[in-house]
Amino acid sequence: MNMRWLIRSQSMVTLASGMIYPYYLLFLKNLGNSYAKYGLAFAVFTISSAAFSQWLAPRIDHSGHRVLLISSLGMMLAMLAFPWVESYAWVLFLQLVMGCCSAMQKMSERLLLADHTVQGERGPVIGSYHFWTSAASGFAVILGGYLIDWLTIDALFYASAFMYGISAWAVWKMRKP
Amino acid sequence: MLLLLVILCVYEYIRTDTPDQNPYLITDYSRLHPVKVDRVVKGKEEEQLVRLLQEAKEKHLTVSIAGQRHSQGGHTYYKDGIVIDMTDYNRVLSVDPDQRQIRVQAGATWEQVQKAVNPYHLSVKTMQSQNIFTVGGSISVNAHGRDIRSGSLIGSVDSFRLLTADGQIRSVSREENPELFRLALGGYGLFGMILDVTLNLTEDEVYRMENEAIKVEDYSRYFQENVLGDPDVRMHIARISVAPDRFLTDMYAINYSADPALPLEDYDKLRTREQGVIPSKIMFSLNRSSDWGKNAFWSMQKLYFTKQQNKAISRNNAMRSESEFMEYGQPGANDLLQEYFIPVDQFADFVHGMKDIVRDHKLHLLNITVRYVQEDHEAVLSYAQEDMFALVCLFHVPLSEQGQAQVREGIRDLIDEVEYKGGTYYLPYAAYPTVEQFRRAYPGYEDFFRKKDEYDPQHLFMNYFYEQYKGE
Numbered sequence: 245m246n247m248r249w250l251i252r253s254q255s256m257v258t259l260a261s262g263m264i265y266p267y268y269l270l271f272l273k274n275l276g277n278s279y280a281k282y283g284l285a286f287a288v289f290t291i292s293s294a295a296f297s298q299w300l301a302p303r304i305d306h307s308g309h310r311v312l313l314i315s316s317l318g319m320m321l322a323m324l325a326f327p328w329v330e331s332y333a334w335v336l337f338l339q340l341v342m343g344c345c346s347a348m349q350k351m352s353e354r355l356l357l358a359d360h361t362v363q364g365e366r367g368p369v370i371g372s373y374h375f376w377t378s379a380a381s382g383f384a385v386i387l388g389g390y391l392i393d394w395l396t397i398d399a400l401f402y403a404s405a406f407m408y409g410i411s412a413w414a415v416w417k418m419r420k421p
Numbered sequence: 422m423l424l425l426l427v428i429l430c431v432y433e434y435i436r437t438d439t440p441d442q443n444p445y446l447i448t449d450y451s452r453l454h455p456v457k458v459d460r461v462v463k464g465k466e467e468e469q470l471v472r473l474l475q476e477a478k479e480k481h482l483t484v485s486i487a488g489q490r491h492s493q494g495g496h497t498y499y500k501d502g503i504v505i506d507m508t509d510y511n512r513v514l515s516v517d518p519d520q521r522q523i524r525v526q527a528g529a530t531w532e533q534v535q536k537a538v539n540p541y542h543l544s545v546k547t548m549q550s551q552n553i554f555t556v557g558g559s560i561s562v563n564a565h566g567r568d569i570r571s572g573s574l575i576g577s578v579d580s581f582r583l584l585t586a587d588g589q590i591r592s593v594s595r596e597e598n599p600e601l602f603r604l605a606l607g608g609y610g611l612f613g614m615i616l617d618v619t620l621n622l623t624e625d626e627v628y629r630m631e632n633e634a635i636k637v638e639d640y641s642r643y644f645q646e647n648v649l650g651d652p653d654v655r656m657h658i659a660r661i662s663v664a665p666d667r668f669l670t671d672m673y674a675i676n677y678s679a680d681p682a683l684p685l686e687d688y689d690k691l692r693t694r695e696q697g698v699i700p701s702k703i704m705f706s707l708n709r710s711s712d713w714g715k716n717a718f719w720s721m722q723k724l725y726f727t728k729q730q731n732k733a734i735s736r737n738n739a740m741r742s743e744s745e746f747m748e749y750g751q752p753g754a755n756d757l758l759q760e761y762f763i764p765v766d767q768f769a770d771f772v773h774g775m776k777d778i779v780r781d782h783k784l785h786l787l788n789i790t791v792r793y794v795q796e797d798h799e800a801v802l803s804y805a806q807e808d809m810f811a812l813v814c815l816f817h818v819p820l821s822e823q824g825q826a827q828v829r830e831g832i833r834d835l836i837d838e839v840e841y842k843g844g845t846y847y848l849p850y851a852a853y854p855t856v857e858q859f860r861r862a863y864p865g866y867e868d869f870f871r872k873k874d875e876y877d878p879q880h881l882f883m884n885y886f887y888e889q890y891k892g893e
Contacts, residue, residue: 330693382426386433393750394706399699 246418247360251373253414254353255380257316260407262384263391264323264400271326271397272335281332288336292343300347308355309419315348316412323405327398439752441820447504451493451851452755452820454885456500461487464510464528467590470614474588474881477503483883486610488528488558492849493757495885496561496609502883505614507557513537514617521622522579527557527615534620535737539691544625546577550658550742550790557615562849563607563803565794565811566740567656567677569649572795573805575606577621585613586877604872607800609848609886611873625736627688628655628677632726635672637661638769643674644793644810645765653678656739659791661772661812664719665712669776672791673723677739688735701746709749709756709787709817747815754819756787759832760847762794762809767842771812774838782831788815801865801872804845811847829853836862852885856892866890 272285304311322342329335361369391400440446446455459482464470477484483502490497498504507528514524518541523534531552534545548554549564560581565573580594583605591613593601605612635643640659648657656677661669704721707714749756763771779786790813794805818828832853836846845862846854860866870891873880880887 379422379426383429386429389433395702396698396745 247369249414249418250353250356250360251376253312253316253411253418254373255376256407256411256414257319257349258377259380259384260319260323260404260411262381263388263407264404266385267388267392267397267400285335285339288339289343289346292340293347296344297347297351300351304351304355308352308359309415311348312352312356313412313415315345315352316408316415318342318345318348320405320408320412323401323408326401437752439820441755442752447498449487449490449492449495449497451757453493453757453825453851454495456498458485458498458504459501461504461506464505464507464614467584467616470505470510470584470616471588471590473503473505474584474586474614478586478588478879478881484614484881485884486557486561486614486882488555488561489530489553491554492558492562492609494848494850494852494889496849497884499883499885499888507555507614510616511555516541516543518543521624522619523622524617524619525556526617527560527581528555530555531559532741535691535741538622539625539689539737542625542685542689543622544736545740546571546621546623547574548740550740550792551744552741553744556618556620560606560615560618561608561610562847563800565792565805567658567792569657569793569795570655571623572797573800573803575797575799578602578606579619579621581605581618582616583613584616586879586881590616600872601876603799603801604869604876607802607804607848608869610884611882611887612876613882623736625685625689626655626679626681627683627685627733627735628739629680629683630729630732630734630739631676631678632730633674633676634723635659635674637670637672637772640672640674640791641765641768641810648674648676649793651676651678653680655679655736657793660722661789661791662719663786663789664715666716667719669772669779669789671719673726675726675729677734677736680733683733685735688733689737692738692741695743695745698743698745701743702748705746705787753821754817756815756817758850759814759816759835759853760850761812761814761835761839761844762804762846763812763839763842763844765793765808765810767844768810771838771842771844774842775835778831778834778838782827782834784828784831784835785817786814787817789813801869802848802863803865804847804863806845807843809844833858848886852889856890859890860892 272282318341322338325338329338357370357373388400391403440455441452443455447458447461448455462473474484483499485498485502485504487497487504487506488508509528510526511528511533512526513529513533514526516523516537521543523538525534531545531548531554534556535552538544547566547568548559549566559574560578563573563575571577580592583591583593583601585591591598591601593605595602601612605615648654654676657674659672659674662671704718708718747756792811794809794811796807797803797805818824833855836854836858839846840861
């Protein structure tokens with residue numbers, strides 16, 4: 245496996261998620277009149293993520309790569325669906341899907357990082373991983389603001405979907421040595 | 422890499438460090454004149470509003486009333502005062518299909534009204550082209566729209582309840598407190614807080630859309646013969662080209678004619694999504710950014726509307742026009758509206774005069790739509806002193822002091838031209854006109870401000886419209 249492509253793909257994932265995340269919160273807040281309703285949407289995300297992780301745990305060891313790919317594709321579909329959602333129930337459903345995707349992404353990236361590094365030599369790889377994913381997130385937030393100002397929040401969802409698509413492609417590339 | 426990110430952040434800080442972007446100041450859609458207010462309170466319950474008024478009186482604070490804050494002249498806030506945001510005071514109280522009436526709280530939007538009346542095959546008589554505004558706000562500006570048969574909004578208001586400065590809640594209609602009816606409708610929130618409103622409705626119908634290209638010189642005649650003269654035409658809107666190639670010469674009109682042969686049931690599902698916002702917004706940005714963009718936008722608009730020829734649409738759906746694509750939030754500049762009412766037979770002459778003024782003052786005109794308003798003297802500050810065309814003009818303006826001074830000068834010249842042609846202008850927009858221009862356009866002003874002092878001697882209800890146009 246090529247560690248560079250793992251970093252590239254996951255930088256792309258943080259670019260896609262960082263771009264949408266703060267604005268997505270505004271989008272969700274506008275859906276309900278109460279903060280409680282807003283809280284519920286997030287609870288669904290975390291609960292589904294936690295529950296799915298338990299199902300995934302015994303299965304992930306030999307399919308980390310595939311799981312990472314599915315998580316990017318799943319997020320891409322969720323981002324494409326958001327602008328078309330017209331009911332709160334659908335938002336909850338998408339939150340549920342995104343919770344599962346988040347569990348897949350977080351667990352498999354850690355697994356792959358651990359699998360392909362050796363004890364005592366992990367520091368530089370993890371450092372490089374953290375640097376690129378964090379920097380991507382910084383750019384993403386600024387870019388997201390521009391995109392909404394010039395276009396709409398829907399355009400931001402589509403742009404994020406595109407980035408998740410690229411990350412899926414990068415995960416695909418990663419398989420080659 | 423990190424350095425680049427830091428530089429980008431610093432650049433962004435500097436770019437957005439303008440007063441119109443200050444989150445701790447209050448302004449309206451115009452982003453002009455941001456100030457600090459005591460606080461913004463969400464209106465929730467009637468008793469709470471009464472208590473708030475009492476508290477403001479005791480503490481000698483002013484009260485301003487806000488809906489969607491789309492007025493652009495500081496009508497919805499005042500420095501150091503309390504702003505009451507009515508958007509949560511928005512319940513639909515009752516629909517009476519037999520009487521064809523709806524009663525809503527003032528913060529309800531037209532979208533809520535449409536949703537409530539659509540199942541009964543009823544429809545609003547008069548409202549703005551978009552349905553995002555609150556009923557209370559629309560009443561306070563005595564709005565008008567595309568309907569050519571129902572007059573301005575005041576005509577479809579049956580009654581309302583008004584919380585006045587003395588803490589009393591009064592029923593206001595043409596029978597009860599008729600004076601307040603004429604003052605508070607189009608009263609810009611200066612006579613009290615509108616709590617709930619009873620509106621008269623009309624039937625929902627299916628319209629066929631027809632488009633026609635015309636020249637500015639021919640428009641008055643065309644309108645009188647083909648639009649007003651055809652009893653089937655219920656709604657109408659026209660556009661004047663601002664593209665340099667056809668600057669203020671070409672127009673196209675859209676007429677909505679009733680077609681009883683089409684069953685309403687096939688068309689009455691309310692459209693809830695705005696269509697094609699992303700491409701429209703890109704095109705409108707091009708229109709804003711260059712002459713080439715303006716030409717392209719005009720051609721594209723024409724193409725779009727030609728494609729809609731003969732399209733059938735329900736009245737309720739025709740009254741929920743797209744608006745999101747025009748939103749603009751960049752620091753230091755904004756798109757602001759101005760609206761001029763011109764007597765029907767003076768239209769072409771006025772547009773001709775306007776052309777020179779816009780060019781001389783280098784005003785950046787983005788869009789002009791034309792609607793029709795019938796003569797109506799009911800409101801004390803009535804704008805339609807005879808049958809008029811309303812020219813709704815969207816200008817792209819800088820928000821800097823110097824830039825604003827330049828725009829102000831141009832707009833004042835335009836208003837002189839309006840006055841010369843026997844017209845008036847609309848009051849919900851930026852306070853560019855002089856006090857003298859205001860007084861000449863609205864001869865009822867003396868009565869208006871004298872009654873304000875009578876009903877609200879302590880000036881509890883306050884805004885910048887009052888401050889700027891009360892005069893001495």
